[in-house]
Amino acid sequence: MLQLTTVPEKAPESGEYVKIEFEKGIPVGLNGKKMKPLDLLLELNKIGGRNGVGLVDICENRCVGMKSRGVYETPGGAILYAAHEMMDHLCLDRDTYHFKQQVSLKMSDLIYDGKWFTPLMESCMAFIDRTQETCTGWVNLKLYKGSIRGAGSYSKYSLYNESIASFTTGDLYNHKDAQGFITLFGLPLKVRAMMEQQVGEGQAVVASKKLKKRPTE
Numbered sequence: 001m002l003q004l005t006t007v008p009e010k011a012p013e014s015g016e017y018v019k020i021e022f023e024k025g026i027p028v029g030l031n032g033k034k035m036k037p038l039d040l041l042l043e044l045n046k047i048g049g050r051n052g053v054g055l056v057d058i059c060e061n062r063c064v065g066m067k068s069r070g071v072y073e074t075p076g077g078a079i080l081y082a083a084h085e086m087m088d089h090l091c092l093d094r095d096t097y098h099f100k101q102q103v104s105l106k107m108s109d110l111i112y113d114g115k116w117f118t119p120l121m122e123s124c125m126a127f128i129d130r131t132q133e134t135c136t137g138w139v140n141l142k143l144y145k146g147s148i149r150g151a152g153s154y155s156k157y158s159l160y161n162e163s164i165a166s167f168t169t170g171d172l173y174n175h176k177d178a179q180g181f182i183t184l185f186g187l188p189l190k191v192r193a194m195m196e197q198q199v200g201e202g203q204a205v206v207a208s209k210k211l212k213k214r215p216t217e
Contacts, residue, residue: 001071002055002073003073004045004049004054004073004075005048005049005052005053005054005055005073005075006049006050006051006052007052007055008052008055008145008146008147009052009145010052011050011051011052011144011145011146012050012051015051015142015143015144015145016047016050016051016142016143016144017140017141017142017143017151018030018031018044018047018079018140018141018143019031019032019138019139019140019141020040020079020080020083020138020139020141021034021137021138022083022084022087022135022136022137022138022139023136024132024133024134024135024136025084025087025128025129025131025132025135026132027040027041027080027083027084028040029138030043030044040076041076041077041080042076043076044075044076044079044080045075045076046075047075047076047079047143048075048076048078048079048143049073049075051075051143051144051145051146052145052146053075053078053079053143053146053147053148054072054073054074054075054076054077054078054079055071055072055073055075055146056070056071056072056073056074057069057070057071057072058070058072063112063113078148079141079143079148082141082148082150083139083141084135084139086139086141086150086153087135087137087139087153087155088100088131088135090137090153090155090158090159090160091134091135091136091137091155091157091158091159092131092134092135092159093159096131100127100128100131103124103127103128104128106120106124107121107124107125107128110124134155134157135155135157136155136156136157137153137154137155137156137157137158138153138154138155139152139153140152140153
């Protein structure tokens with residue numbers, strides 16, 4: 001049945017590395033060679049196919065309401081998706097990345113339902129294009145028996161800063177600053193819990209009763 005993909009059990013034991021270059025979210029290079037997106041995808045189909053990548057067997061929801069089982073081979077698409085996601089993780093802030101996930105799901109529905117040429121699709125694409133303005137760089141991946149693992153990435157627009165993220169930070173960030181942030185961030189929950197305890201209802205009361213029932217250690 002399979003046309004593009006080798007079953008993972010028969011894929012090479014050594015696996016294979018690929019390096020994909022992006023410019024504003026668009027794949028433009030593969031393993032050091034500049035390529036047009038379509039040619040790049042076709043080459044990734046070959047590379048991913050021989051490593052058992054991109055074989056999908058799902059029970060999906062059709063537009064008309066019924067469920068249908070589908071077996072898909074998408075080696076090149078799976079690799080590009082993984083690489084692009086790594087680039088997004090590197091270059092997008094948390095709020096933008098999370099909202100982009102929601103927009104991507106809606107776009108998937110629109111495409112699946114054949115609604116590409118619609119005002120909503122155009123609006124979603126405008127948002128996506130804006131998020132990709134800084135997604136320029138490269139991503140390394142290792143393909144091994146059906147799996148795709150990250151093996152390094154780089155972008156001059158990267159928001160990752162090791163000097164801030166490490167436990168030995170400098171003057172820019174003090175870990176003690178988190179104490180005040182945690183207090184303020186959790187204040188609405190604390191106020192709600194106080195109200196629930198006062199009226200004798202809610203999750204805070206249930207949690208308090210469970211704690212009282214625990215045996216003493």
